[in-house]
Amino acid sequence: MSDALLIDRLQFTLTVTFHYIFPQLTMGLALLIVILKFLAQKTQQERYNDAARFWGKIFALNFAVGVVTGIPMEFQFGTNWAAFSRFAGGVIGQTLAMEGVFAFFLESSFLGLFLFGEKKFGKHVHFLSAVLVFIGSWISGFFIVATDAWMQHPVAYSISTDGSAQLTSFWGLLTNNWVFWQYFHTMVGAVVTASFVMASIGAYYLLDKKHTEFGKLFVRIGVIAGFIACLFQLFPSGDGQGKNIAEYQPVTLAAMEGLFNTRQGADLVILGQPNMESQTIDNPLIIPNVLSFLTYRTWSAEVKGLNAFQQNDWPENIPLLYYSYHIMVGLGTIFIAILLIAGVLLWRKKLYASRWMLWILMFSFPFPYIANTAGWTTAELGRQPWLCYGLMRTAAGNSPTVSAGNGLFTLLGFLGLYLVLGVLFIILVLKEINRGPEVVEGGERS
């Protein structure tokens, strides 16, 4: 791999991974804020409004960082991946432009109203603006996933005389088979993050014996919403996504699962380390035949292993892909277990006094971020060595005129800037969490 290509890839990895810390919370939180505002409308209890206002502040901080780190993503398609943009812009330019026109305007306009307009325009407008921010952020997610889906599974295009891909069917692009499950899986993943963050802060308030009424509310909503979301992650969205990979990227499935050789009745590897030299899994912990069943609903079905494919079509970094996938699935399973127990305690009215469970919830918040990041890492590493699956190799997509030296200059710049930004963000969020929800009659931030 040339130095320039490596740097372009590292820079995109850094900027997109850092960026996605923020929207995964805001997309999920947008839904939870709508739920809080709905409860406020329905019960006429002011504490739900106080809670929504508190989460609005957390939302605003995340949204601001999400916006400023999101602009580089759109720009980098052109700056670092010019050959790819020239090739694919006629298709994915469509979804990226639609995101700006349909989602960002809606989101940014009504977020201003939500944050600054509660006192001025009253409860109904405030509720409505929360709903519109939610819709805007979920539309935004759709267009980004639709863009990625085309790179994972190109459809609705033809190759024109100059070699570029051009759109042939608008609806075909939006209804790509890859879009539905990936969108579902991504958005519900965002709800998982927001639910854990809410439950975690609630648990902190209860353990620290401050804002306890809000603590109970946050734990309750976080545990219930999180449990439902985690179940959806497993089935049907995770399952559906897996089937798409089996159908359209079978070599990726083999790499993710650590299946080196084609087998009938393939085993599911729970733990173990892929050994690329011997083409085996070291220290395997397996469940016999389950991979065949999960993939094809038959215990003895044949699943193609890596040896069924040409080696230059294998994903480049199989161990990292394998670990990302296993981390995502493993954490998802642990989430269900934690939230199931917490849910039972909640139902038995014992949760708020079960300090051990509150400790677990309080420390749980980083893990959904890790799971979501690992999930996207699986998707994007799994796509390798292709930039557009089957059409363009990653090595052919970067900008021909941006040298490694200039690339490193900006990579280091982003690294430094994001480090400072991350530290400041954490300081400010911790400050808001410590301050907690304020019980102010009709209050708002100025």
Add this chain to the structure above:
Amino acid sequence: MTTLWFIIVAVMIAIYVVMDGFDLGAGILHLFVAKTDNERRIILKAIGPVWDGNEVWLLAAGGTLYFAFPLLYASSFSGFYLPLMIVLWLLILRGLSIEFRAHIHSALWRSFWDGMFAFSSITLAIVFGAALGNVVRGVPLRADGYFFEAFWTTFTVVPDAGILDWYTVLLGLVAFFTLMNHGANYLALKTDGELQGRCRAFSARSWWGIVIFSILAACATFAIHPAITDKFLSYPAGFILPILGIAGVGGIFYFRRKNASDKNDKAAFISSSLFIIGMLASTAFGIFPVLLPASTDPQYSITIYNAAAGDHGLAVGIVWWIIGIILASGYFIYIFRSFKGKVKISEDGY
């Protein structure tokens, strides 16, 4: 069809400059007109609910450019790699200055972000002006449609010039004074008392900057790019665009000379918007149908004909674009009406 998309992209860029221009202008003026913490909070609150939406026009214009003219996007974004990355960092810094400042009650913390806000706004205005200068002057495009520009080479207008030469810096100064004026006109509308007086004074003063540097820039443009003159002479109807711009600049002068009133502030703001639109439209008209002229060999220039996306994409794009823009305009009108009037903050207010 491609001509229509050229106009759409140009209109979106013009809207971006008019909208984000006034909050960039507010940033340029931040340290000059607002002396106390309260005054600075007023300025930030005047742009608080809208700056983010204004910046979305940049994203939407960028996305539309990507979709309609993929080759232009690929070529210009990789060629202008370094300045665009600096623009990104400045946009990040600026967004954070606006959002982070209020969170900690400390004079030191707030002074730091005030400084960052002003620095990033001033630099962005100059860089945007210089970027426009690059597009008019032309870039060293190769036969394969790509190029790469250093920050600067000799500061003279030569075929392998960098991003910054005397011509592009000149346009950077035009942008600086224009946006300063535009921001002052907006802030005069949103403030009152002493602060408003200072904004009006800055509007009147920066007018001289606009006039002097615009005349210099216009002369330089005709010297560097004679094709623009020919274009206007062969299509005299195009003269309406620079005339609109000149009317705008005259309007600013006229309404600043008349007695100070909200009505005249509004008229001045409309005038500075008109000036921006007129000048950008003149530029777009002057270079059409070229999107990015080559300084190497004119046949390497990127035009609407060799850069456009496929027909089906452009045709369906028109449908959703019209729907989307009607919706977006609806939100903007609603939001601006909701937050119209003078900014008020409570003394202790957070």
